[in-house]
Amino acid sequence: MHQAMSTTEIFLLAMLLIFSVPYLVWRVCKTDYYAPLVVVQIIAGILLGPGVLGAAFPEYYQFVFNPAVIQSLNGIAWWAVMIFVMIAGIELDLVQAWEHRFESGVTAGLALGMPLIFGSAVALGMLGFVGWMGPGAQSWQFVLGVGMACAVTALPILILLMEKLEILRQPIGQRILRYASVDDIAIWGVLALIMLDWDRVTRQIGFLLVFAVVTIFYRRVMAWLQERDRWYVGLIWLAVCSFGADWAGLHFMVGAFLAGAVMDAHWFNQEKMDLMRHHVLLAIMPVFFLSTGLRTNWAMGGSVVFIVAAVLLVASVSGKLIGVQLAGKILKWEKGEASIIGWLLQTKALIMIIFVNILLDKKIITSETFTALLLMAIASTMLTVPVVAPKLQRMKEIIFRSK
Template identity: 75%
Template sequence: MNTTEVFLIAMAIIFTLPWLIWRVGRTDYYAPLVVVQIVTGILLGPGVLGRFSPDAYAFVFNPAVVQSLNGIAWWAVMLFVMIAGIELDLRQAWAHRRESSLTAGLALGTPLAFGCLAAGLMLLHDGWIGPRAMAWQFVLGIGMACAVTALPILILLMEKLAILRQPIGQRILRYASLDDIAIWGVLALILMDWGRAGRQIGFLVAFALLGYAFRALMGRLAERDRWHMALIWLTVCAFGADWSGLHFMVGAFLAGAIMDTEWFDQERMDLLRHHVLLVVMPVFFLSTGLRTNWTLGGEAVFVAAGILLVASVGGKLLGAHLAGRLLNWAPGEASLIGWLLQTKALIMIIFANILLDLQVISSETFTALLLMAVASTMLTVPVVAPKLQRLRKT
């Protein structure tokens, strides 16, 4: 078979297998389709399919096919991260700045500290830190991976739980929005390359100047033209960030963060997010699974994932309870908010992909982080749904 035919076989697998597992297995309560797609990507990777059926793995996921899939995955994740940036609503956070900043700070800082401690333990053993990382980059990267909240997936889960438009849902969005800014700011710090500091400063200056002109232009355009201009702006920012050494996904987030939500029809934006998740993000999940590695031994990777999960979930819950105590929240709110804010899924996986690309973490650490992200996301709805019912009855 030629490369095109094998590529189409790979695409058929990507879109068929996870959907069948999700639909036939009725996993939606425990594992939404995006989680099933991530898990399927892991199963189709070198650690599972490549181990048990190396010939099939080498045939379907040969270098030419993987290169084609990676191109689709890059564009998919850039679109997804841009949408996450657009959906930030910092004006609401500013209007409730004391409550929002205190809660977001504790919900981010506590799991960050726990994650850094876990990373310190991992440094005691070989094989976890990437070949080009300094110890502080590894520790801060792992800590921030434990602190991440996946804003787009949080929105999807709150829609499912019917609380997105309610006051509690809007509060949680404010906290997650501030944490999103901090996450990408810390990532930029980790990626700072003093050898290319001139380029990076130049990119940030150019972004500020061009961003001012871009905002003025977008204010004058009709909505139908804004969608096209947003895609042009996305490619320019992603290229500039990657050229400067900050990674194209940092540029994609900045491209979205500078845009106002009001520039776009909310229903169309929701549809775009859903369509990106439907049409192209499954390719990203598959390409992510292809990067997993178990060479340190499956037991070690699972133990590391368990430690990271405890640091992540425990840190979020402790931070939320501290905020609830200081702000006199109603009983049950702190636990509900803490569990929803620990949702990791896509943003943590994107974050980990960047760390792996730049060799801050090893592929074994990446695998442990991936397992942690999947487990934390799968826990959310089963834990939150009964808590939400009890809260509604009070």
């Protein structure tokens, strides 16, 4: 029977697994409170990867996820994540962040800086053992990359969780979006620094200069176009920027973020933008989660990877909470406010997974480090709603505070 199935049929069988397994787990087990569908899809990607399904049923795993099918899935995954990262760039509200620049700067700086320091300290310890740093990395790139992975806040998933908690459009929700927006800029800036290739630095500087000039013309064209044309032209712009960044050695996802960051959110209807994000998450991002799961590696032994993931989780959570607590003292927030904001900013999931995919692509980290960071991202995201929901119930007046 195996020999009689075409690549197309096997590809569709893989798509059946990708979409049915996480949905059934999400619905039957009613995981939404602890793990929304997107988190279940990420976990399913790991379970369908070589470390679990591949180890339990190696013959069937190799049959379904053969090289031709994986190549097809990777193409869909690349385009899915490019669109998703572009939307994240568009949704950055830098105008609001600038209007509240002292508050936003202090909070975002400490919320990013403390877990970065804690995560970097763990990474320095990992350097003492073989198998964690990738063959293409210098020590500073590995330490900074792991540290930043611990500091990341996932803006799109943060939006999703705040919608669930019914605070997205409330003052506290808008404040948290400002802090996350500033952190997103820093995250991608650090990633660009890590990606700098001194053998191709001239090409990279050239790309950034051309991008800056072309952006001026592009923004004028977009402001002139009707909204229905902006969506299509935006996708063309996405492909151009991603190609340019990858050609320059900065990685196509850096280009995707830049493509979105130079677009104004008011060019697009907010409801349509929300639907676009929802449809991308629904229709094509599950393929990216599966392709991420296929890259996990348990070669060092599951226990070692889990121990490192737990240490990284402690560094990430404690660093974020301490940083935001310090911000709260400087800005004189009410008691309990910093805890709510710190836990919400702890949300990682997608953006961190995208971030560490890039580090793995560039051989800055190994598959084992990638797996540990992936487990850390899932755990930190799953903790958010169960911890924050009861805190919000006890302190409802905080929801309406504007600063």
